[in-house]
Amino acid sequence: MKAIEISQTGMDVEWRRLEVIAQNLANANSVVNGAGAPFRAMRLLSGPKKAFHRLLETGGLADDALAGVEVYGLTPIDTPPRVVHEPGNPQADAHGDVTYPGVDRAAEMTLMLKTARVYEANVVAMNLARQMYLKALEIGR
Amino acid sequence: MTSPIVPINGLMNADAIEPLSAGVRPAQGGFANLILQGLAKVDQKEAAADKLVSAFAVDDTIPVHRVMYALEEADGAVQMMLQVRGKLVDAYQELMRMQL
Numbered sequence: 001m002k003a004i005e006i007s008q009t010g011m012d013v014e015w016r017r018l019e020v021i022a023q024n025l026a027n028a029n030s031v032v033n034g035a036g037a038p039f040r041a042m043r044l045l046s047g048p049k050k051a052f053h054r055l056l057e058t059g060g061l062a063d064d065a066l067a068g069v070e071v072y073g074l075t076p077i078d079t080p081p082r083v084v085h086e087p088g089n090p091q092a093d094a095h096g097d098v099t100y101p102g103v104d105r106a107a108e109m110t111l112m113l114k115t116a117r118v119y120e121a122n123v124v125a126m127n128l129a130r131q132m133y134l135k136a137l138e139i140g141r
Numbered sequence: 142m143t144s145p146i147v148p149i150n151g152l153m154n155a156d157a158i159e160p161l162s163a164g165v166r167p168a169q170g171g172f173a174n175l176i177l178q179g180l181a182k183v184d185q186k187e188a189a190a191d192k193l194v195s196a197f198a199v200d201d202t203i204p205v206h207r208v209m210y211a212l213e214e215a216d217g218a219v220q221m222m223l224q225v226r227g228k229l230v231d232a233y234q235e236l237m238r239m240q241l
Contacts, residue, residue: 001214001217004210008206008207008210011204011206012204012206012207015204015206123206126210130213130217133217134217134220137220137221137224140228
């Protein structure tokens with residue numbers, strides 16, 4: 001049932017990516033130079049599991065070449081922070097400016113939709129693989 | 142002169158008839174093992190699914206697709222075992238129907 005395992009890893013990765021996006025959106029209004037750790041918007045890096053080089057070496061379908069995807073890590077996005085002039089804000093600095101993290105809300109929403117569609121595609125792939133498995137059990141009936 | 146009638150030689154190099162059960166028994170052991178192994182695997186998968194469901198009820202950070210996958214895997218193992226059982230029962234009935 002390797003196709004089902006691979007779809008499972010795909011769903012795991014998209015789940016993590018959604019968590020990172022949710023973190024970005026939730027922190028869109030966290031002041032950068034306020035109390036606590038400064039927030040930087042992150043992107044999840046993912047790719048095929050390390051066995052991908054086996055796919056290139058063997059030029060085809062070695063047993064461990066199709067291993068699914070995994071999370072490689074997080075990388076901060078280097079959009080410049082938003083500087084807003086709010087003199088009344090208690091977290092404003094000497095000039096009365098408050099810096100918010102550079103979270104591009106439109107980009108985050110687009111990425112969230114893409115993530116949701118890929119997750120659904122993985123669910124459909126897994127369901128079909130399971131249907132094939134159950135069909136094979138009808139051989140000889 | 143015609144040659145005398147050659148006496149019939151006794152049975153030479155006659156092997157003893159091996160008992161029938163000597164060849165049959167290993168195959169029967171294989172079938173029994175097949176069913177037991179299948180049952181053990183199904184039991185394992187059911188236990189894993191059960192553990193994951195109760196862990197999910199307590200702690201929400203386990204992704205829900207992992208829980209569903211464990212349940213589906215257990216279900217698939219049960220279906221497979223039913224098919225294997227059906228085939229073995231059919232084979233047994235075929236053998237029993239042979240006229241001796």
